[in-house]
Amino acid sequence: MGHSHNTGFNLLLPDLPAMIIRFLSFITAGPFWICKAWLLSLFAALSFSCVPTIFRDGVGWDDANPPLPPAYELKADQPLADTAELTIPEDPGARSHGAKLTPRVFSAGCLFIVKQLNLHPYLPASLGGCLFLLSGIISGYSITGDRKLALGVSLILAGLYASNACFSMNFEPKPFDGVAIGMVAVTLMLINRPILFSASAFLTCWTDERAIMSLVLIGITVFLLINMDTKVRQNRGWMLAGAILSYIISRKLLEAIWSPTDLSMLGENLLTSTAYFQLAGWSCFEGAWILLAMAVWKSWQNRSPLVSFGIVIVALGCIGSCLIVLDVSRASCFAFPLIFAALASLTPERKNEESPKSSEQTIKHSESRKRNSKVRKKAKPELSVQNHEKSNDFDANIAASQTNYLTGPVFLAALISLISTNWEIIMATVMSPCPSTLIWFIQYLAN
Numbered sequence: 001m002g003h004s005h006n007t008g009f010n011l012l013l014p015d016l017p018a019m020i021i022r023f024l025s026f027i028t029a030g031p032f033w034i035c036k037a038w039l040l041s042l043f044a045a046l047s048f049s050c051v052p053t054i055f056r057d058g059v060g061w062d063d064a065n066p067p068l069p070p071a072y073e074l075k076a077d078q079p080l081a082d083t084a085e086l087t088i089p090e091d092p093g094a095r096s097h098g099a100k101l102t103p104r105v106f107s108a109g110c111l112f113i114v115k116q117l118n119l120h121p122y123l124p125a126s127l128g129g130c131l132f133l134l135s136g137i138i139s140g141y142s143i144t145g146d147r148k149l150a151l152g153v154s155l156i157l158a159g160l161y162a163s164n165a166c167f168s169m170n171f172e173p174k175p176f177d178g179v180a181i182g183m184v185a186v187t188l189m190l191i192n193r194p195i196l197f198s199a200s201a202f203l204t205c206w207t208d209e210r211a212i213m214s215l216v217l218i219g220i221t222v223f224l225l226i227n228m229d230t231k232v233r234q235n236r237g238w239m240l241a242g243a244i245l246s247y248i249i250s251r252k253l254l255e256a257i258w259s260p261t262d263l264s265m266l267g268e269n270l271l272t273s274t275a276y277f278q279l280a281g282w283s284c285f286e287g288a289w290i291l292l293a294m295a296v297w298k299s300w301q302n303r304s305p306l307v308s309f310g311i312v313i314v315a316l317g318c319i320g321s322c323l324i325v326l327d328v329s330r331a332s333c334f335a336f337p338l339i340f341a342a343l344a345s346l347t348p349e350r351k352n353e354e355s356p357k358s359s360e361q362t363i364k365h366s367e368s369r370k371r372n373s374k375v376r377k378k379a380k381p382e383l384s385v386q387n388h389e390k391s392n393d394f395d396a397n398i399a400a401s402q403t404n405y406l407t408g409p410v411f412l413a414a415l416i417s418l419i420s421t422n423w424e425i426i427m428a429t430v431m432s433p434c435p436s437t438l439i440w441f442i443q444y445l446a447n
Contacts, residue, residue: 028147034137037151041133045158045167048418051440052167053122061118068121071101072175076115079108082258102258103251106183106206107176121175122167128182129166132336133157135185139340142192143225144347146403152410153343156288159417160336177330180207184214188337191222191236198239205247210334212247213321215240217337220314224307224344280322283332284315287416288339290409295342307345314338348402 027036046052057063068076071083083101101108110124136154141147166178183204190197201218204211222228222236285292292315299307318335 024148024151028151033147034134037137037147037154038130038134040151041136041154041158042130044155044418045129045133046437048159049167049437051437052126054120054126054167055437056440057120059120059123061115061121064121068175072111072121075101075104075108076111076121079105079112080254080257081108084258100209101176103254104176104180104206104208106203107179107208110179111175122178125166125175125178125182128178128180128185131182131189132166132178132185135188138189139191140343142189143221143227143340143344144403144406145227146406149343149403149406149410152407152414153339155414156286156339156410156417157336159414159420160286160288160333166333174330176208177333180204180211181333181336183207184211184218184334184337187215188218188221188340191218191225194235194239197236198243201240201243202246205244208334210321210331212244213318214334214337215244217314217318217335217341220310221337221341221344224341226344226349227347277319277323280332281319282420284318284322284335285339286420287413288342290413290416291339291342291346294409295345299345311338311342311345314341343406346406 027033027040030036053064057065067073074081074083081102107124111121114121114123133154136157137150140150140153144150166181183200187197187200187204190200201215204215219237219240222233222240225233282289292311296308296311299305299311315335315338318332318338321334322331324331
């Protein structure tokens with residue numbers, strides 16, 4: 001009997017890696033693999049984090065519990081309003097809100113729209129969280145050309161959105177952070193679309209000042225994309241600089257009707273937040289610290305000390321930026337583009353047929369393709385069959401490529417991020433009731 005029991009266990013354990021590989025192959029196969037990977041990331045995010053506010057409260061504007069602070073209420077009614085008038089010196093939280101919400105016009109516009117539609121104030125932030133997860137798939141695949149790595153990066157982000165940045169909220173509601181993170185994700189996904197990339201970067205600046213740091217990290221990611229043409233990378237850098245400069249100029253013009261920015265809370269927050277520097281250091285990247293360490297080591301081995309030191313300095317700068325504000329877990333989310341920069345530095349140069357083309361690269365070669373169209377017409381059926389065979393064997397070819405060594409570290413980073421997010425739920429529940437989505441769903445069905 002013991003022999004049969006051991007045999008059954010031994011049969012299950014060796015099959016587990018094969019089962020995982022088959023499952024990942026199923027998720028990343030077919031024309032709708034992005035949708036399947038996105039749904040898996042959403043499921044992972046909901047399973048390992050607090051219950052979304054919309055699930056818990058309802059979909060109506062008045063269902064939000066607790067209600068929005070006065071500064072957010074004013075912005076929901078008047079997106080261009082000056083919230084400095086609502087500053088309450090005796091209340092540090094309200095004072096901080098009144099000082100910082102005034103220029104966040106795009107986030108306020110999203111809140112204005114959902115209020116007019118009588119929808120939950122956290123709906124824009126939740127949609128931003130969905131785009132945040134989608135960026136892991138789109139940008140991860142654009143950088144590596146590997147579908148499984150793209151899924152792994154999205155799972156890293158599923159653990160990184162920190163318990164209450166996008167989908168849920170602990171303590172006092174702050175519905176603007178998820179909008180800002182979502183717009184950063186959209187900008188990252190639009191790297192190969194120059195006009196939309198510039199417009200998205202400009203709008204991102206109007207969601208949150210911390211998003212400017214995220215745009216700088218996107219610029220570093222573009223700089224490290226060796227599979228992108230040098231001129232295209234330079235153009236993207238100038239586009240980001242132009243978007244930030246346009247934001248500064250337009251904000252200076254609008255400041256004529258706004259009160260001066262109150263920075264008196266900065267020093268007080270910094271002194272208080274230094275007690276959380278370990279939390280800030282972990283929350284910025286969590287399991288993705290593995291990828292950052294690999295990027296630093298590989299760049300050093302490749303005799304690129306500038307890249308190695310640059311990644312270290314920027315990572316420390318991201319941690320320091322989290323200490324400026326009191327909500328460390330939310331502020332750490334703005335550092336996520338550095339993960340894609342590390343991924344770009346770890347990705348080897350691909351062949352032309354394996355590289356996802358940017359729009360400029362596509363236009364550049366369109367004329368030469370048209371010239372040879374008549375010659376290629378005779379061989380068209382044969383070429384289509386060959387292309388079909390290549391698409392079927394695409395993942396197999398990628399698995400055998402140089403990016404294969406990244407699969408293990410990426411999924412290990414995802415597992416660590418998801419588990420650590422679960423620990424954040426336990427810590428938050430001690431201070432304030434915050435059940436996970438699965439526990440909430442079971443309770444909902446029981447009632």
